Amino acid sequence: MNDRxxxxxAATLIALVALGVLFxxxxxxxxxxxxxxxxxxxxxxxxxxxxxxxxxxxxxWDMPWPAADSSFVPPGYALSNPRGFAIPRYSTGLxxxxxxxxxxxxxxxxxxxxxxxxxxxxxxxxxxxGARLYSPWAGVxxxxxxATSPMFLFQITQPVSDVPAAAWWTxxxxxxxxxxxxxxxxxxxxxGMAVLTRPNLFPLAALLEAFLAWHVVRASAQDRRTAxxxxxxxxxxxxxxxxxxxxxxxxxxxxxxxxxxxxxNELYIWQSVLPNxxxxxxxxxxxxxxxxxxxxxxxxxxxxTSGAPGERTxxxxxxxxxxxxxxxxxxxxxxWGVFGPSERQYLRFLLPAFxxxxxxxxxxxxxxxRRLLSGPRFLVALPLVVAAWVGWQLYEARYQGxxxxxxxxxxYVDVGRYIAFAMPRESVFISGLHAGSIRYxxxxxxxxxxxxxxxxxxxxxxxxxxxxxxxxxALEQGEEPIFKERFRTHSQFAELDWPPRLQTSAGVQxxxxxxxxxxHFLAGEVIGTFDMLLRSQPQLTIP
Numbered sequence: 001m002n003d004r005x006x007x008x009x010a011a012t013l014i015a016l017v018a019l020g021v022l023f024x025x026x027x028x029x030x031x032x033x034x035x036x037x038x039x040x041x042x043x044x045x046x047x048x049x050x051x052x053x054x055x056x057x058x059x060x061w062d063m064p065w066p067a068a069d070s071s072f073v074p075p076g077y078a079l080s081n082p083r084g085f086a087i088p089r090y091s092t093g094l095x096x097x098x099x100x101x102x103x104x105x106x107x108x109x110x111x112x113x114x115x116x117x118x119x120x121x122x123x124x125x126x127x128x129x130g131a132r133l134y135s136p137w138a139g140v141x142x143x144x145x146x147a148t149s150p151m152f153l154f155q156i157t158q159p160v161s162d163v164p165a166a167a168w169w170t171x172x173x174x175x176x177x178x179x180x181x182x183x184x185x186x187x188x189x190x191x192g193m194a195v196l197t198r199p200n201l202f203p204l205a206a207l208l209e210a211f212l213a214w215h216v217v218r219a220s221a222q223d224r225r226t227a228x229x230x231x232x233x234x235x236x237x238x239x240x241x242x243x244x245x246x247x248x249x250x251x252x253x254x255x256x257x258x259x260x261x262x263x264x265n266e267l268y269i270w271q272s273v274l275p276n277x278x279x280x281x282x283x284x285x286x287x288x289x290x291x292x293x294x295x296x297x298x299x300x301x302x303x304x305t306s307g308a309p310g311e312r313t314x315x316x317x318x319x320x321x322x323x324x325x326x327x328x329x330x331x332x333x334x335x336w337g338v339f340g341p342s343e344r345q346y347l348r349f350l351l352p353a354f355x356x357x358x359x360x361x362x363x364x365x366x367x368x369x370r371r372l373l374s375g376p377r378f379l380v381a382l383p384l385v386v387a388a389w390v391g392w393q394l395y396e397a398r399y400q401g402x403x404x405x406x407x408x409x410x411x412y413v414d415v416g417r418y419i420a421f422a423m424p425r426e427s428v429f430i431s432g433l434h435a436g437s438i439r440y441x442x443x444x445x446x447x448x449x450x451x452x453x454x455x456x457x458x459x460x461x462x463x464x465x466x467x468x469x470x471x472x473x474a475l476e477q478g479e480e481p482i483f484k485e486r487f488r489t490h491s492q493f494a495e496l497d498w499p500p501r502l503q504t505s506a507g508v509q510x511x512x513x514x515x516x517x518x519x520h521f522l523a524g525e526v527i528g529t530f531d532m533l534l535r536s537q538p539q540l541t542i543p
């Protein structure tokens with residue numbers, strides 16, 4: 001088989017793996033504006049698609065309880081300064097892609113396809129990286145390993161920025177190691193989108209710029225102009241991303257260097273380094289197998305081609321670039337909070353480092369096969385190792401519940417859709433976890449009880465009623481103790497001592513209480529609780 005045929009077959013296989021990832025992300029995707037992060041991204045996309053960058057909460061100034069405008073700020077947003085608007089806390093890179101899909105298709109639900117599409121792009125580009133560093137078949141194996149990574153699969157089903165950040169940085173890295181000047185422009189544009197998606201990883205852009213600048217220094221006289229052009233084109237693509245981040249920060253937060261994630265001294269804590277330095281590697285080995293550590297041996301297998309048939313260059317500069325890239329990603333999150341020993345889901349922060357790690361590990365595997373197990377009797381050694389690696393990752397993905405997450409998050413969609421279909425337009429929901437999803441899926445106003453002052457619950461219920469709204473309290477069962485504790489000494493409604501009007505009958509229970517029912521229940525009237533999923537008969541509660 002000649003090189004051209006081999007490359008064509010490998011490219012076809014990588015494309016098929018990417019299509020499989022796209023199908024998986026769509027089929028098992030949550031399609032839910034759940035809790036804080038997903039709602040924050042999809043709602044911001046909806047704002048952008050409709051030509052806005054903030055939510056008007058000035059109507060709260062007319063409400064008769066303290067800081068009412070703040071209580072109307074949904075999850076994932078903060079109150080503006082000056083007051084009157086809710087502004088996004090999350091970076092804009094993913095919402096821009098989501099908004100583009102929404103505008104292009106005219107369908108609001110199309111925002112949920114953004115992450116699977118970007119995930120498929122990441123798989124294609126990691127295949128390109130593997131082919132560039134070693135061989136087309138190394139690219140195929142790298143793509144398969146990325147596509148079966150438990151953390152990748154878990155995050156590709158959710159409308160959050162972990163996979164998009166990894167995708168844009170993989171594109172940028174892959175194009176940066178290319179040789180064409182146009183590829184450098186693409187690398188800069190991708191890096192700009194990556195910075196828009198996760199601004200804290202901006203040092204990666206500096207690394208790629210240093211890599212291209214090093215080639216300017218090392219280039220011969222006849223190649224220096226091309227190297228300079230590549231560096232200039234990279235910067236031309238990168239600068240708009242940085243300027244957009246600075247402009248949005250200035251618009252929302254009053255400073256180009258401030259973001260919705262909070263002050264740097266609160267985000268980065270030196271005391272986090274040692275705990276995270278032990279937990280990240282442990283989680284990585286547990287989910288990706290110890291074979292991922294082979295990447296550290298990659299400098300030992302760098303070589304120049306000797307001209308032997310089928311032998312390829314493993315460039316030292318590319319290997320060190322990939323290792324430095326990985327180091328910067330890990331270092332960026334070593335000081336980023338302290339996570340519990342069993343909170344492996346936070347390994348998602350390191351997803352941008354997975355492509356270079358995987359490619360380097362696969363390169364070492366291929367070289368070990370070439371140097372140590374080159375005889376015909378060892379022909380199946382490499383496929384068996386790869387199969388074991390893939391098998392372990394798939395087992396871990398299933399163990400972590402990657403195929404059950406959609407069902408778990410479905411409650412946000414179910415509650416929102418029921419509200420949109422059956423509840424009056426003047427309904428307002430005092431809620432916590434569902435304060436965003438009710439807005440998005442239910443298209444009803446919400447009050448975030450976490451932003452409601454402890455003494456203001458009764459005033460909020462009375463004030464909303466006086467303004468012609470019908471207030472409800474919508475809580476998950478696990479939130480109710482938090483709600484009671486927050487308002488216990490200040491509110492007649494804090495104990496939730498009357499039956500809910502509505503509840504879900506499957507999975508995590510969600511209750512919707514009507515405060516108007518409390519007085520009737522305490523007076524001896526029977527209250528019926530109806531199933532929002534319409535799967536069971538109403539439950540009658542007798543005082």
